[in-house]
Amino acid sequence: AVGLAGPAMAQNFPAKPLTLIVPFAAGGPSDVIARLLADHIGRTLSQQVVVENVAGAGGTAGAKRLASADADGYTLLIHHLALAAAPSLYSNLGYDTLTAFAPVGLVNTGPMVVAGKLALPPVDGKAFFPFAKAQADKLTIAHAGVGSNSHLCAVLMSQALSAKFAQVAYRGTGPAMNDLVSGQVDILCDQSTTAVPQVQGDKIRAYAVTSTGRLDVLPNTPTAREIGTDLEMTIWHGLYAPKGTPGPVLDKLNGALKAALKDPTVLDRFKAVGTNAFPEAEWTRDAHAKRFGDEVAKWAVSLKAAGVTLQSAN
Numbered sequence: 001a002v003g004l005a006g007p008a009m010a011q012n013f014p015a016k017p018l019t020l021i022v023p024f025a026a027g028g029p030s031d032v033i034a035r036l037l038a039d040h041i042g043r044t045l046s047q048q049v050v051v052e053n054v055a056g057a058g059g060t061a062g063a064k065r066l067a068s069a070d071a072d073g074y075t076l077l078i079h080h081l082a083l084a085a086a087p088s089l090y091s092n093l094g095y096d097t098l099t100a101f102a103p104v105g106l107v108n109t110g111p112m113v114v115a116g117k118l119a120l121p122p123v124d125g126k127a128f129f130p131f132a133k134a135q136a137d138k139l140t141i142a143h144a145g146v147g148s149n150s151h152l153c154a155v156l157m158s159q160a161l162s163a164k165f166a167q168v169a170y171r172g173t174g175p176a177m178n179d180l181v182s183g184q185v186d187i188l189c190d191q192s193t194t195a196v197p198q199v200q201g202d203k204i205r206a207y208a209v210t211s212t213g214r215l216d217v218l219p220n221t222p223t224a225r226e227i228g229t230d231l232e233m234t235i236w237h238g239l240y241a242p243k244g245t246p247g248p249v250l251d252k253l254n255g256a257l258k259a260a261l262k263d264p265t266v267l268d269r270f271k272a273v274g275t276n277a278f279p280e281a282e283w284t285r286d287a288h289a290k291r292f293g294d295e296v297a298k299w300a301v302s303l304k305a306a307g308v309t310l311q312s313a314n
């Protein structure tokens with residue numbers, strides 16, 4: 001952006017509403033967390049934060065939108081580990097993952113829930129995995145596009161069971177969950193954020209959680225390991241601005257994010273759906289930048305080892 005230099009710009013920031021890009025469809029876990037944050041950050045900064053869902057290509061369409069936005073702090077992106085996995089999955093993202101973004105701060109971290117439609121025969125996790133292995137070619141598994149958490153969970157599950165499911169891609173797990181509830185698809189591995197309320201409402205069945213221990217909010221659901229399946233997965237969301245956003249503006253945004261993560265109301269909402277804020281020591285921009293770099297490197301190694309071939313993002 002042309003005009004005011006860093007400190008002066010930060011003093012007046014924000015002077016107009018902000019846009020928070022969600023790279024998946026409305027109603028999914030990224031959207032739920034984004035709206036919770038948008039509301040709180042908006043109150044802290046005395047400006048409206050408007051959520052915009054820019055879905056497509058496993059969350060990379062929304063990332064591309066941020067990469068080309070003005071670096072003035074008025075356009076932000078919430079994204080999860082898929083932002084770090086994307087360069088190992090897609091050939092033509094239209095941005096350079098390591099240089100396009102300015103990390104603002106880490107948001108939440110939590111497990112996935114392996115869930116099935118109510119009409120599936122297995123009534124618990126113990127019965128589910130052998131069933132899923134035996135019937136894999138007849139079962140559909142929904143996900144939010146290549147590289148999304150739900151997709152990576154489906155891939156890990158296939159590996160763990162040595163079974164291949166028929167995959168059905170959506171623009172987010174919001175619409176995928178709707179189809180699981182109505183029985184159009186058989187299985188969905190979704191973030192606890194949106195899976196837990198559906199399980200508690202008896203709309204879907206939880207077979208396993210991908211954390212190392214059970215969730216307080218789903219005490220009867222075993223971990224995948226408990227039922228003998230080597231499936232562990234922890235997701236995380238972070239908040240991003242475009243690279244080149246002035247440091248003082250990033251600090252202001254980071255401060256507003258911290259205020260949200262300190263608020264007991266926000267923490268209660270997180271807790272109710274089995275997700276967590278990061279420990280306070282990791283609320284800095286530096287901690288987010290470090291995790292992001294580490295995760296890009298980690299996914300490059302593990303996806304290469306898994307023999308993944310790059311596909312086009314367009």
Ligand code: MLT
Nearest residue numbers: 024028030149150172173
């Ligand atoms: C969503 O909000 O739809 C999810 O974060 C997509 C996913 O990664 O599974």
